[in-house]
Every structure is written in structure tokens, then in C-alpha cells.
Amino acid sequence: MPKPTKDESLPPMRAGERESRAGGEQYCLSPLPVPTDSEHGVDVAHIDVRHDEATMDLRQGASPESLLITGHVFSVGLVAIGGLALIFLLSAVYKGSLPLELVAGGLGSIYAVILFPLFAGILYPDVVLKRIPPIRLHRQRREVAFVVDAPGRRFWLPDPTNMWLMAISGAIAMPTGIMIFVDMFEWMTNPETAFPLKVLLIHIASLAFLPLYPHFHDFCRKLVGQQRQTVLVPWEDVIAVCGFNPSLSAGGVTGFGWNFALMPPDPERPGYTLPGAGIIVGVGGLPGALAQWEYIRRFMEEGPEAITPSAQEWGLEWYDAQVARERERYERTHDKRRWQRFRREQWWNHARFAHWYTEYRMKHVLPRAVPKDWLAEWSRPLPKAQWARPSRPLTELSEHLRAAYQRGEPFIEMGNVEDRFGVEVEPTPRKAYPTLPFAANAA
Secondary structure, three states: OOOOOOOOOOOOOOOOOEEEEOOEEEEEEEOOOOOOOOOOOOOOOOOEEEEOOOEEEEOOOOOHHHHHHHHHHHHHHHHHHHHHHHHHHHHHHHHOOOOHHHHHHHHHHHHHHHHHHHHHHHHHHHHHHHOOOOEEEEOOOOEEEEEEOOOOOOOOOOOOOOHHHHHHHHHHHHHHHHHHHHHHHHHHHOOOOOOOHHHHHHHHHHHHHHHHHHHHHHHHHHHOOOOOEEEEEEHHHOEEEEEEEEEEEOOEEEEEEEEEEEEOEOOOOOOOEOOOOOEEEEOOOHHHHHHHHHHHHHHHHHOHHHOOOOOOOOOHHHHHHHHHHHHHHHHHHOOHHHHHHHHHHHHHOOHHHHHHHHHHHHHHHHHHHOOOOOOOOOOOOOOHHHOOOOOHHHHHHHHHHHHHHHOOOOHHHOOOHHHHOOOOOOOOOOOOOOEEEOOOOOO
């Protein structure tokens, strides 16, 4: 029987290399962080949540899309409950009476429907967003800060982002919510009925579980010494790759998904990345991946004046401007059907609330993903005399590549650019990168 080879990795990819696996392809953009032939640097995936003259924070920010979908499902639930209520009301009119127990059950059902967007659209996404710290780039130090999981055995408690936790707590909260309305009505109308204290406590615990569990989880990890850590990776060691993978169904290939990834390598195990760190986002295609990489690379190599941030597509101000544009179009074209369809969609999906809460998330939820004053000292701008400089191989390779682009040679067809232009790069020392605690006031 063959021995497993899980400790044996493939050789680490270098800039320009391309690899095919499982029907998809993967393109390596870094290391080294060389320029591509993309004409523009664009934040395609909207991952630049903050930048200044020295640093940039990359992370998957809040988006109104999930809230719009949740709002749509919520409206469907309300319509379904309204339909049942209408049937019961007509039945009551026909019979000449409306049982109050039925009213209590109907109110409990409405409350249970309201709990769905609370869990699926607000509580659980907030927990996930608060567990995803940003990647912080410092262009003057030429370093990138990644938050990684602690080495060692896998922690025994489920991670707070586990979707089963949301599903179980929601599955408990919704029926107990209905039971509270029914039992409270019984308690108020029948003096011999006991107050439903047990059901009420279970319901309160199910509502409080998702917000409180992450604190308990982190406390337990601290007790066993498995806290997350901040690793400072040299900019020229960072891995940037893009690739596509086929989407399969019973009928065959239905499409391809393009992703861009930025990850920290593990210097002690070449070919591997550090656990629990990095970012992977959808970019729509190879040009989008190259543009996303150029946006990040140009900030690090040329500065904030070399990039143009993407327009904000969330928040009340953006939503009001979108409504105003549609209204202006209606007044110009008199396309009443389009205007009415737009207004119905916004109302049905609860779009105004979705954009308001997205703005709230960006201002008040995302900042909680990192402790107070995280990397405050490290993030400060440096005097120009102390700025780190690009390495000689990177400078030489960049000059060769720009000349090749002038000749019309595309980056993705060059292969390993270090071999192509005969530039020797010293291997990274096989020792751990500098590490800081992921805690408040850590330098």
C-alpha cells in the first residue's frame, strides 16, 4: 500500500508560471512582485477598505447583496404568512368566530419569520466579518502583515464562523418564539397555567448565542495558548495567484469562476502557505485579476497617487443617488413600467435598509475585526531616509518586462520570468518570519 505524501509539496510557483489542474488553470503573479502588461490598476473586487500614504488594508468588505437576498426571502415569508392569515380570517368569518389561540399562533409565526433575516442576514454575517482581520500592507517598510492561526493541533471547539452554529441556534429560536406567543396567551387567559419561563430562557439563550459564542471561543483558545498571531512577511515573498476552475453539473461544464488570491508563504515549508491567512476574491476574468494585482502592486511600488480607488457602491447616499438617477430617467423617457418595476424591486428587497445596514457594518462592525491600536506603531509612516528599497533582482526583472511589453509580448505567455531573462534570485531563508501577538497595542 503506498504511503501518503501529504508532507511533500509541489515546488513553489514563481511569477509568470502557469499550471493546469483538474480542468482549471492557475497563473502566478508573484513572487517576485513584477509588473504585468495590464494597462490599468483597478480594485475590481473592492477589497481596498482603507489606505493612506504608507499603509493599505485589504479585506472582503460588507456588501448589500446578501442583505438584498435576505430581504427578498423575508418578503416571500411575510406574503406566505399573510396568505395563511387571510385563509384563516375567511374561515373565521364563515364560522362566525375567530379563536384567539389562532391569533396568538399567527403573531408567533410572524415573529419567527422576522427572526430569519435577523439570523441569516445580520447576526451570522456580522460574526463572520468580525472574524476576518484585514491584510495590512506597508509600502515604506515593504512588508505585509497577515493574521495567521496558531500552530499546533486543531482547536477542539467549532469555529464561530461555522454555519451549523447559526443553523442550530436559528432552528431553536424560531419554534420557541412561536411557543412563547402561544404559551403567554394561555398563561394570561388561564390562571392555572404556569408562566413559560423555561421556553423563554431557551429562546433568549438562542438569540444571545451567536453574539456571545466568539468571546467564549477566544477565551478558551487563550487558555490553551492557541491565539492568532500577526506575521510580518516581506513584500517580495508574498504569493499572488489567479486562476479559474470549471463549474460542473449533471449536464457538464456550466461555466468558469475566476479568483484572485494573496497569501503568505510558509518559509519553513516551501510550497505551503501559512494557515488561516490570506484573501481569495472573485474577479470575473483574467483581465480583472491582472488589474486587481496591478492596483495592489502600484500602491506598494509607486504610492497612493498611482491608484484610483473604485467608486463606493453601498450606503444611503449611493442608494439615494441611484433612485434619483432612475427617477430622472423616468422623467426623460416616460418609461412608467421600468420605473414601477424598479420601485417594486427596491421595496420587495428592502433595499434602503440593506444599504443603511451595510454602511453601519463598514463603520462599526468591520473595525471590530482587529483589536484596538493593532499594529499602531508598525503602521506609522517612516522618514524617507528609512524607506526599504526594492531588491536588485526585482528592479532588473521589472526593466526587462517593461521592455518586453513594448515589443508586444504578453505576460501570461512568458513562463517563469526569472528563467526567461536569466535573473538569479536568492532563495528565501528557511526561518520563520517576525511574529507579533494579535492583540491590542501590539507594535
